[in-house]
Every structure is written in C-alpha cells, then in structure tokens.
Amino acid sequence: MKLALGSDHAGFAHKEVLRTWLSDQGYEVKDFGTFSADSMDYPDVAHPLSAAVESGEFSLGILLCGSANGVCITANKHAGVRAAIAWLPEIAALARQHNNANVLCVPARYVSEEQAKEIVSTFLKTDFEGGRHQNRVSKINC
Template structure:
C-alpha cells in the first residue's frame, strides 16, 4: 500500500507524525508537502494528494490542515476523490466502509497524535462494504459527471 500525504502549515506537525507512524508500519509514503511550518495555501496540498490518488500514484491519501475542513474541501474538488474529515475512529470506519472514502482529512490543531494514529489505523484497515453503498457512491460519481440523479 502507498499513501499520499499533504498538509498546510497548520497540519505540518501532525502530517510528520502520521508519516513516521506509517513508515514504522512498513507503509510506503508519498509526501507531497508542505515541508515546514511556513505559511502556505491548503488548496495546493489537497489538490496534490487528490490528484496523486486519482492518477494511481497512491492507493489512499491523507490530508491535514488546522481543522481538516478546508483541505478536505480542496481535495474533494478533484473528480473521483471522496475525502472525509474524521475526528474519531467510528467516522473513519464508516467513511471507508459505507462511503468508499479514498482520502482521510485530519485537523492538526484539533486532533492529538495518538488519536490521529488510531483514526489512520482504522481508515487504512477498513474495506468498502459495497452492496447498497455502491449505488450511493455511484450517485456521487454521477453528480461529478454533471448527471442528474
């Protein structure tokens, strides 16, 4: 498995902790920045991670900004990306199992490292359930294509 990571300055420190956590588990990481706490614009990194996932350069993505909200909005503008802000493990499991989320968004200023590691662990090990949920994910894809549902 390969995971693309991206963060703005508000998420940099948590991104680095998540990167270390993933590498310690033997998971390959594509770090798309930022690489310091200097102020940058979160849309750049949300778009980069989303693009890496849809291009097949990574299996899943993790994005981090101060709250996870702005960077998730940016990632979700990439067609095919389903980014979910998760603040606890239940949402992480449901995002993967029911919504086939392919990008996890975290808040560096609102989520501690230990909790973030737990969220990441659940997100990465949960598979999409398919079934009735596949229809709904398909509806999201139809909206992206400009179709009426």
C-alpha cells in the same frame, strides 16, 4: 500499500509524526508537503495529492489542516476523490465502509498526535462494504 500524505502549516507537526509512524509500519509514503510550519495555502498540497489519488498512483491519501475543512473541500473538487473528515476512529471507519472514502482529512488542531494515529489506522484497516452502499457511491460524481 502506497499512501499519499500532505498537510498545510497547521497540520505539519502531525504529518511529520504520521509519516514516520506509517513508514515504520511498512507503508510506502509519499510526502506532498508542506515541509515546514511556515504559513502556506492548503490547495498547493491538496490538489497535487488528490490528483495522484484520482489517477490511481496512490491507493489512499491523508490530508491534515487545522479544521480539515479546507483540504477536504479542495480534495473533493477532484472527480475520482471521495474525501472525508474524521475526528474519531469510528467516523473514519464509516467513511471507508459506507462511502468508500479514498482521502482522509484530519483536523490537526482538534485531535492529538495519538488520536490522529488511531484515526489513520482505522481508516487504513477498514474496507468498503459495497452492497447497498455501492449504489449510493456510484451516484456521487456529477
């Protein structure tokens, strides 16, 4: 599976851990940045990553920032993206099962690196349930 991965400066350290960990697990990962802990603007990463998921170049995306709000708001500006914030594995599972989320947004300032791995792992291993949820997801785009 091809994954798109990105963060702002607040999520940089977690992103670096996740990039290596995901690659070690056999995922093909493209790092959209940022490439240092220097302050930067999260839309500069969230927009290109979201466009790549929207186009189908990547199956799923993972974005990190301090609260996950900024990257999530930005990602959801793309019509083909359903970005969801998850700070627990159970929320990541529901985002996939019920909302067919294709971009996971992790609040790096509020979860440890190990918790981030658990959240990401759950997101990647959980499938969309379809059924009654498909009708709801079909109504999301304007």
